[in-house]
Amino acid sequence: MTHRATRHGIAVGAATAAAALTLLSTGTAHAAPDSVTWTDRVASVTRTVSDASPKVGDTITVTTKFERSTSPDLQLNWVKDFHDACLTYVSDSAKLDDGTGAKGVEPYLEIRPGFIAGDFMATSYRVFVKAAAPVTFTAQYTVGASCTRGTPLSSGTSYLGSLGKGDYNSYGPFITVAKDSDGGGGVSTGSLGSLLGTGSSK
Template sequence: MTFRSPARATAVTALGVGALTLLGFGTATAAPETATWADNGTVYNRTISNTTPSAGDTITVSTKLERTNATDEQINWLKDWHPACLTYVVDSAKIIDSAGTHAVEPYLELNPEFIAGDFTATSYKVIIKEHFGDVQPATFSAQYKVGADCAKGVALTTGIEYLSNLGHHADFKTRGPAITVGGVPGGGTGGTGSAGSPLGALGSLLGGFGSSK
């Protein structure tokens, strides 16, 4: 009759958990990043919820626009530029301003490399302002699903472009942050236990913990 002592079973379990973490089977950690810049009295904070996603992941991209002087800026339209391998998540585009959260659809153009919100057609107006310390910014956000056709390990640029009463801002298409796609959903590296794979290596690590007679 075979049996396994509690101490040996505990050691195998601990080693297994440690080996899984070491070999990349732990919980994936999102890597959010923000790019900040300023131009013509407006400060931009553009945040991506995970700049190192895996294929199949969904990421959120948010751009906050904030005035630093007393001249109001009214946004006519805004394009959110993204790699063509990202797919826009329907109904996720939102604009958040001092009046609350507004849906952008159906006034949203979909293009393989950008989405564009037309705020001249909406029932609300997007106006950012700063009056005697009363700052009223606006944030445009949307979600995208990362496609399997995204180039792995390559920095893919993102950015914005928009038209306002203060002019056409066309120089921010690649201001970032960039995203770098890699791995598989969950942060693992794949493998089914074949020779040379992470699971195969795990099997070798655990091979020495056989049953006691």
């Protein structure tokens, strides 16, 4: 009987530990992607951020997709990606994908505190947005400690192409840096110890 009681206790302890670890992993899985789409006379534009509520120190990916449904093709001359100055561009992360594979944009990339700008007329390749063949411009940023917590930070894009120009420097998506906490709602070590029954004894 004693042996059975011991085994039952181990089983309960293992189940509790599994539940606690589930809570811990759920708390830290905070990524919340967001996107916004609009259409002008030149193209349909979709901007997506991999995490709209990041923490300080996180790296986020921003993707801008250009699409056309009819001819003629749109040749992109340059694209600007606007972001809050508290976000730092990740070196060599800017890429252009026209359906034939991702291409680097540097060294033809202007990097400023509030935006980056890719000059495709200076690159060795040309960029065409064709009907049913979208083009995406992607870049990564690190969230800095100077970012205001809990306040939406605007972002956007502007571009110039063979069919015209578009200025949408604050169309979004908006990014709201999480306020300081225990790491995004995770279970603290002390709480985990209590759940597992390994906390300090009375």
